[in-house]
Amino acid sequence: MISEEKMAPKLYHWPQEAIVLVVALSILLGVVQISETGMIIGLVKLPDGKRGQAARVVVLPPKYTEVWNKQVQQRLDNYWEMYKPEFAANKDHFANFYRLAHEESLRYVIATMRRELGDGASKYIKETPSNGQFEFRGIPFGTYQILVQAMADGEDIIWSRTVDVQTKIPIFVDLGKPVS
Numbered sequence: 253m254i255s256e257e258k259m260a261p262k263l264y265h266w267p268q269e270a271i272v273l274v275v276a277l278s279i280l281l282g283v284v285q286i287s288e289t290g291m292i293i294g295l296v297k298l299p300d301g302k303r304g305q306a307a308r309v310v311v312l313p314p315k316y317t318e319v320w321n322k323q324v325q326q327r328l329d330n331y332w333e334m335y336k337p338e339f340a341a342n343k344d345h346f347a348n349f350y351r352l353a354h355e356e357s358l359r360y361v362i363a364t365m366r367r368e369l370g371d372g373a374s375k376y377i378k379e380t381p382s383n384g385q386f387e388f389r390g391i392p393f394g395t396y397q398i399l400v401q402a403m404a405d406g407e408d409i410i411w412s413r414t415v416d417v418q419t420k421i422p423i424f425v426d427l428g429k430p431v432s
Contacts, residue, residue, distance in 0.1 A: 289390045290417040294425035296384035298404045307402035308362075309386040311376045311415075316361055317397040323357035351432035354410045358399055391417050398425055408432070 296307040312320055331349040332339070339346045365373045380386045384402075400411040411427040 287392050288420065289392050290420055291422040292386075292388040292391055292396075292398065292415055292417065292425060293422050294386050294398070294400075294427065296380055296386065296400055296402055296411075296427065298402065298409065299430060300404075305403060306382060307380045307384060307386075307400055309378050309380060309388075310358070310362060310365075310399040310401075311388050311391060312361065312365075312397040312399060313376070314395060316365055317395075319364055320357055320361045320397060320399070323360050324353050327353035327356055351408065351410070354412075354432040355401070355408050358401055358410060361399075393417050398427075400427055 292311060294309070296309070328350065331353060335345070335349065339349075362373075362377060365376060369376070375390065376388070378386055378388065386400075394417060396415050396417060398411075398413045398415050402409050409430045410432045411429075412431045413425055413427060415423060415425055417423060
């Protein structure tokens with residue numbers, strides 16, 4: 253006759269330490285995820301093709317891109333309502349207010365990033381040397397807005413470009429024409 257012990261399926265009994273280790277590793281791997289990052293590089297050239305003085309380059313994560321877009325639109329709407337008769341009489345004045353809306357919005361979004369991110373904002377805000385080159389390392393994969401502010405002939409010039417960081421290979425940003 254076969255005993256009941258032999259007929260019952262054998263269950264493996266792991267030592268308690270092994271179970272704790274497996275659970276701890278599972279939690280650690282779930283909490284610590286290694287995010288992939290890329291690099292953004294570029295060169296600031298003034299519209300006349302010359303390299304200018306130092307420029308400010310800002311990489312806006314999606315949250316701050318939304319802030320930027322809302323600020324620009326809100327300021328343009330406000331200027332339109334306040335100066336509509338003047339714009340109708342002299343359309344060239346709108347270009348000045350368009351530039352002003354971008355300048356003020358850039359200052360606003362930089363101040364917001366510095367306030368909310370603290371020292372972490374320096375990862376996204378850089379001053380270029382006089383040669384105009386810029387480089388941002390360790391940017392998590394995603395879509396970003398690049399804003400560049402430079403000075404030429406006493407006026408601010410601002411560029412805005414969307415950049416998709418989806419590879420570890422450095423992405424060169426061609427700024428093209430300025431927005432203001």
